Amino acid sequence: MSGSRELILGNIRKGLRRGALSGDALADCAERLAAPRPNLIPARAAALDHAGQLALFVQMASEAAALVHRVEAAAEVPALVAGIVDAAALPRQLVCAPAAAIAGLDWQGAGLQAQARAARQGDRVSVTPAFAGIAETGTLMLLSGAHSPTSLNFLPDLHIVVLSATRVLASYEEAFALWRRESAGEVPRTINLITGPSRSADIEQKLQMGAHGPIQLHIVLLGA
Structure with a gap:
């Protein structure tokens, strides 16, 4: 030690x-x-079937000011991202996670310039994968590593997260249990739990979006 x-x-x-x-x-x-022994899990999520958990995840994420989009196949993601970038009046340039499932998409075919790397000052748009989604609060669980640098989650103004609908789970306990099963004992430097875009009301109780991170958070539910 x-x-x-x-x-x-x-x-x-x-x-x-x-x-x-x-x-x-x-x-x-x-x-x-x-x-690890699970704590008390809220019945509002655990008692639902998977379709109900998906609906609850979308509801809770939307209430936290995230924008949720649903697509059937990964091939649809670049065109959707291009539309999101255009709607935000941002340049068609993005940084994406080096994870093969993200970096390997046909960004050029959608008219986007994509670089697979960590985010730097001045980057406006990032696209990352999520390990899991948590229905009870509409929270995203993202794991740091070479495949998905944490800077992508916090530096750009517009953060787009791709989440498989099959990995939307009822509770935090289920998400961490899934991580333990799949991690093979490897602990990432950071596990980020993100609910909606960054915000703060510390100054005069006035809500300020993007206070400590992205102004917009878009969630792309894949296979939903």
Whole structure:
């Protein structure tokens, strides 16, 4: 264990007024980490069939000021994105996640200039994949990594997220359970949970869109 980590854990133990775990307490902690127990899951999402969860996801995302679009096939995504960019009166230039499912789309055929890289200052439009969608709050779950740099989620003014309808789940617990099953123990540096575009009402209680990130968030539900 690194010295910095041990220092942090030592300060936590000091605050809890105890030493390192041992015996049954340590075994219980290891068991909980290996097999996390789900918390209380709201019935409004869990009790629905998948079609109902999709409808709830769209409703909750829309109430959070995200704009939701539904397409049948990935080939339809570039033309849809071109329309979104034009409606926002932005140049037909975008940065996209290096993930094959995104970077491999026919952006040029839709009249778009796409670069597969992390976002930089001055980039206006980004397109990224989502790992999952959470119906109970209309939240997107995005994993950072070489396939999807986190900067794409926050730097550009217009963020477009492509989400497979099959990966819309009822709750946060189900989303994290899916991640654990598919991660093979690899933990990303960041898991971003995004609900609607960036906003703040810290100054005089006036809502300001895009305060800390994108002004617009578009969700493309694929196969819905």
